[in-house]
Amino acid sequence: xxxxxxxxxxxxxxxxxxxxxxxxxxxxxxxxxxxxxxxxxxxxxxxxxxxxxxxxxxxxxxxxxxxxxxxxxxxxxxxxxxxxxxxxxxxxxxxxxxxxxxxxxxxxxxxxxxxxxxxxxxxxxxxxxxxxxxxxxxxxxxxxxxxxxxxxxxxxxxxxxxxxxxxxxxxxxxxx
Amino acid sequence: xxxxxxxxxxxxxxxxxxxxxxxxxxxxxxxxxxxxxxxxxxxxxxxxxxxxxxxxxxxxxxxxxxxxxxxxxxxxxxxxxxxxxxxxxxxxxxxxxxxxxxxxxxxxxxxxxxxxxxxxxxxxxxxxxxxxxxxxxxxxxxxxxxxxxxxxxxxxxxxxxxxxxxxxxxxxxxxx
Numbered sequence: 001x002x003x004x005x006x007x008x009x010x011x012x013x014x015x016x017x018x019x020x021x022x023x024x025x026x027x028x029x030x031x032x033x034x035x036x037x038x039x040x041x042x043x044x045x046x047x048x049x050x051x052x053x054x055x056x057x058x059x060x061x062x063x064x065x066x067x068x069x070x071x072x073x074x075x076x077x078x079x080x081x082x083x084x085x086x087x088x089x090x091x092x093x094x095x096x097x098x099x100x101x102x103x104x105x106x107x108x109x110x111x112x113x114x115x116x117x118x119x120x121x122x123x124x125x126x127x128x129x130x131x132x133x134x135x136x137x138x139x140x141x142x143x144x145x146x147x148x149x150x151x152x153x154x155x156x157x158x159x160x161x162x163x164x165x166x167x168x169x170x171x172x173x174x175x176x
Numbered sequence: 177x178x179x180x181x182x183x184x185x186x187x188x189x190x191x192x193x194x195x196x197x198x199x200x201x202x203x204x205x206x207x208x209x210x211x212x213x214x215x216x217x218x219x220x221x222x223x224x225x226x227x228x229x230x231x232x233x234x235x236x237x238x239x240x241x242x243x244x245x246x247x248x249x250x251x252x253x254x255x256x257x258x259x260x261x262x263x264x265x266x267x268x269x270x271x272x273x274x275x276x277x278x279x280x281x282x283x284x285x286x287x288x289x290x291x292x293x294x295x296x297x298x299x300x301x302x303x304x305x306x307x308x309x310x311x312x313x314x315x316x317x318x319x320x321x322x323x324x325x326x327x328x329x330x331x332x333x334x335x336x337x338x339x340x341x342x343x344x345x346x347x348x349x350x351x352x
Contacts, residue, residue, distance in 0.1 A: 012302070012327065012344065013318035014190045025324075118310065126188070132329050132344055134294065136322040142189035146312040148201075151188065153308050153338035162329035166340065168188065168308055 002098050004045075006107040006114055007037065007127035008141060015138030016109055021053055025133050029160040037127070041066070042103040045093070047113035048072035051083075069093065071113055090120045111143045118146040125169050126151065132162035178274050180221075182283040182290055183213065183303035184317055191314030192285055197229055201309050205336040213303070217242070218279040221269070223289035224248035227259075245269065247289055266296045287319045294322040301345050302327060308338035 009026040010016055017023045028034075044066060046054065051070045054060045061068045061082030068083040075085050086093060090113075097105060107117055117123050128141075155167035184192055185202040193199045204210075220242060222230065227246045230236045237244045237258030244259040251261050262269060266289075273281060283293055293299050304317075331343035 118312070130342070132327040134318060134322070134325045134327065136294070136318075136324055137320040142310060142312075144313040146310070148312055149310045151308040151310065151338070153334065153340055156332065156334060156340055158329065158332060162327070162344075164329055164332055164342065166306070168338075 002043075002102055003104045003124035004094060004107055004117065004122050005041070005104050005125040005127060006109070006117070006123050007125075008109050009129040009131060010141050011131050011133050011135045011138065013134045013136070013138075014140050014142060015135045016111060016141045017053075017139045018135060019137055019139065021049070021139070023053075025131055025135060026129075027131065027161060027163070029163050032129075032159045032163060032165075037106075038062075040104050041106045043067040043069070043097055043105040044108055045069045045071065045105060045113070046108040047110050048075060050108055050110045050113070067097075071116075090117050090122050094122050109141065111139055111141050114141060115143050115146050118142075118149055121147075121149065121170075121172070123149070123170060125154075125167065127168075128166045130164050130166060178219075178278055179280045179300035180270060180283055180293065180298050181217070181280050181301040181303060182285070182293070182299050183301075184285050185305040185307060186317050187307055187309050187311045187314065189310045189312070189314075190316050190318060191311045192287060192317045193229075193315045194311060195313055195315065197225070197315070199229075201307055201311060202305075203307065203337060203339070205339050208305075208335045208339060208341075213282075214238075216280050217282045219243040219245070219273055219281040220284055221245040221247065221281060221289070222284040223286045224251060226284055226286045226289070243273075247292075266293050266298050270298050285317065287316050290317060291319050291322050294318075294325055297323075297325065297346075297348070299325070299346060301330075301343065303344075304342045306340050306342060 070083050070085045150171045151168035152171050154169050157165045246259050246261045253261050326347045327344035328347050330345050333341045
């Protein structure tokens with residue numbers, strides 16, 4: 001089954017961005033490559049605020065071979081800019097995507113959308129790139145307000161500048 | 177110099193306890209031992225709420241070879257129960273402890289006390305035992321409200337049941 005993978009960089013205190021949305025503290029070490037991960041996915045999903053940040057960088061759609069979904073309650077639904085804007089439930093969207101064959105699904109964030117997906121128990125894997133800094137304030141990857149979800153550690157790798165990647169998979173009791 | 181080491185177990189979403197203080201989700205794998213860490217410290221410091229939890233378990237003082245400080249604004253200061261109750265500033269306490277020779281200092285938590293120590297930039301190392309569960313709510317190890325603090329990853333080890341230990345040391349710009 002096509003997995004939903006929440007993959008993001010975070011500070012050691014769990015923030016994906018500073019209070020104003022800046023993510024200057026994140027970095028991509030030379031010995032780290034997104035290519036192996038990109039090879040496993042063909043779909044990305046992000047919240048509208050993450051979309052705003054991505055669009056400011058001019059990088060929202062990853063091209064015709066990557067389906068891109070933007071969650072928004074305020075922007076009109078439909079396809080444009082190489083993206084599909086939607087306000088349907090995460091459960092309905094993932095069910096729709098899974099009707100087609102394909103690769104895994106990258107849940108890019110942010111925290112509010114991650115919480116919705118965790119509430120619906122739709123997150124199959126979590127890949128965290130943990131940056132060695134305490135920001136002291138910011139936008140959390142895991143804002144409170146979802147039920148306990150148990151995971152299993154499936155991998156960890158360290159990279160230069162103290163980045164450590166932690167990979168977890170969802171353990172659903174009675175289903176594994 | 178005697179280091180202040182913030183060493184605690186946390187959930188993957190950064191909680192040291194559930195909202196009611198329960199920490200049933202934490203576990204100590206058979207292949208993990210606190211003994212090497214205990215050999216490096218001779219002093220523990222905790223906040224009053226952590227003390228309440230520890231006292232309910234009957235384990236506050238670690239014996240005559242371990243100095244134990246309890247931070248409290250409400251309990252009377254002074255020595256009793258094998259512990260020293262204090263309300264002085266973290267900076268003053270650490271300066272006082274460092275006047276004597278000895279081993280490192282274990283900052284046991286909780287989050288509010290960790291924040292005070294981070295505000296005073298007194299945390300030299302952080303050792304996290306990260307448990308592979310998202311609680312969805314709880315008492316954070318790093319409540320917001322302190323300035324950015326940069327660290328360097330100095331170690332990571334995995335243990336059974338998906339526990340991963342991450343060790344960081346403080347990097348103070350211009351001082352290293």
